[in-house]
């Protein structure tokens with residue numbers, strides 16, 4: 001008897017039996033995307049922010065509970081919190097002030113949806129008067145030790161308030177180790193550390209405008225991954241930060257870095273969050289809802305374990321709607 005190879009096996013003309021019947025198709029394909037693959041950015045604005053934010057999920061503290069409850073209802077199981085910094089100064093004192101906007105947001109999310117995973121941004125840029133991610137020395141350089149201490153203190157404050165994961169976003173080597181050590185010392189061994197691998201891009205524009213985090217000095221290109229080398233440099237940074245104690249990673253943006261996402265996935269087995277940043281939102285709207293969902297499914301297929309996106313709510317509603 002001849003054993004047929006796959007190539008030689010006869011198939012009815014024009015019909016693929018593995019796909020044509022719904023029940024058989026379901027044996028080998030899961031859904032391309034489900035709501036649980038999605039997380040939403042939660043940008044918490046000043047109480048007197050004008051109505052009608054340009055970005056979904058950019059709300060005042062008073063609206064946090066209702067927003068997060070709605071997302072949880074749709075099956076969105078994660079939020080990443082960014083707080084608009086108040087009382088900004090040269091030492092970022094607002095960043096660790098008791099009861100600041102970040103701490104109150106964490107408490108509000110957890111009080112509303114205890115099962116929603118909360119990730120919080122740990123960075124100086126919302127809290128320094130120069131809007132850099134780090135603290136400066138007297139002569140204008142980077143005060144690394146003070147910056148590490150600030151990030152450690154922010155992480156512990158967020159963890160005390162109930163955050164599940166902290167996300168150091170300054171792209172500073174050593175800051176992941178500092179944050180991990182501070183959490184451990186404070187007894188928060190079960191709080192995760194998820195640093196941002198951030199490419200230099202124009203796709204952070206709407207976020208920086210809304211949150212006033214654009215550095216006075218111009219840009220932060222020297223800290224971010226150079227687009228022309230990001231395929232290699234991202235891997236180097238990812239490996240280094242895992243050695244420092246990162247247990248998961250975020251890559252941003254993704255629309256112009258899917259190649260980097262695929263390479264990162266090939267190199268790493270830790271959970272990867274793909275962050276479709278604020279500048280992608282207009283493009284996603286232009287795709288329409290179905291196109292948006294295809295895009296997000298492509299990110300999942302490319303290796304993202306979780307997709308952080310301003311389109312989370314729109315996509316989750318679409319996924320929930322019954323279809324053939």
Ligand SMILES: NCC(=O)CCC(=O)O
Pocket residue numbers: 121169198203204205206207208252276277278279
């Ligand atoms: N650390 C915050 C950002 O990098 C901004 C991301 C965005 O544009 O959505």
Ligand SMILES: [Zn+2]
Pocket residue numbers: 123124125126132133169170
């Ligand atoms: Zn920053």
